[in-house]
Amino acid sequence: MASVPAVLNSEWTKIRTVSSTTWTLVSAFAVTVAMSAALCALMNSQFDELPLAEQATFDPALLSFSGLVLGQLAMVVFGVLVVSTEYSSGMIRTSLAAVPQRGSFLFSKILVAGVLSLVVGLVTSFATFFLGQALLGDHRTDIGADNVLRAVFGGGIYMGLISIFSMGVATMLRSSMLSLGILMPFFFLVSQILSAVPGTKNVARYFPDQAGSKIMQVVPAAMNSEPAPYGPWGGLGILAAWVVAALIGGYLVLKKRDA
Incomplete structure (x- = not known):
């Protein structure tokens, strides 16, 4: 029986020695910060042209995270690759032979990759917030303002949970192409439409x-949008429920099917 520390160390080694996963996390950071900065700079120059209703409900903190529309896709790719690369390469058989306890194998992988996703998400969230506020000029907010720190930490947690959700889905589907073929259009097109x-x-x-x-979101009904029937923490709870469901589904598939 493989010890938990040994399994965790093995999963860490797998992640850091595969260049695709490393570059995917770098891309998540770069794309999010760059897109958010560009939109914040554009908003600063065009703010006076906004309708009065949107000016009144302007949320400078939320605008800082506008780059997550693309950055989250990189986190999805990272989550999928962490799991499905072993299936595509055939290494899953070796991994399960070394760690026959499938629950320990899966959740050690999820723990290591999830913590890494969370760290990258928090670094990205803080970086994009401070840069975005600097570019917003007189329309900026401060991290000490009401609920702003919650929003910044929440951005990092959001990125981490999206990545973990993708890991659960990839464990169920056991295919990079199938997982990305479902998740990418869902987040980028279907959900938005x-x-x-x-x-x-x-x-x-x-x-x-x-x-x-x-x-x-710091300002209720930000940018004159319709309010949701739940608050910020309620929304994060809904995302967490999706993550738990995906992980349970992934575990059941891994437990019942051959590698």
């Missing part, structure tokens, strides 16, 4: 990305 359609937006509010992103 359904949340804008009157007939489906009430359902889309409970999608993991739509609900979880509320933790980054």
Whole structure:
């Protein structure tokens, strides 16, 4: 029986020695910060042209995290690669032979990759916030303002949970192409489109990305948007429920199916 510290060390070695996972996390940071900075600079120059209702509900903290629309996709790719690379390479058989306790194997992998995702998410969130506020000029907010620190920490937690959710989905599907083929369009297209359609937006509010992103919102009904039926922490709780469901599904598939 492999010891837990040994399994954790093994999973850490796998992640840090695969260049694709490392560069994916670098991309998540770079894309999020760059896109957020560009949008904050643009908003600063165009603020006076906004409708009065949007000016009144302007949320400078939330705008700082606008780059997460793309950055979260890199976190999805990281989560999928952490799990599915072993299936595509055939290394999953060796891994399960070394660690036959499948629960220990899976949750050690999730723990190591999840903590790494959370750290990268927090670094990204703080970096994008401070840079974004610097570019907003007179329209900026301060990290000491009400609920702003919660939003900044929440941005990092959101990125980490999206990555872990993707790990659970990839464990169920056991394929990089299939996992990315479902998750990427879902987060980038389906969720965004359904949340804008009157007939489906009430359902889309409970999608993991739509609900979880509320933790980054400081101003209620920001940018004159419709308020959600839950608060910031409630939204994060909905995302966490999606994550737990994905991990349970992944564990059941791993436990019952051959490698």
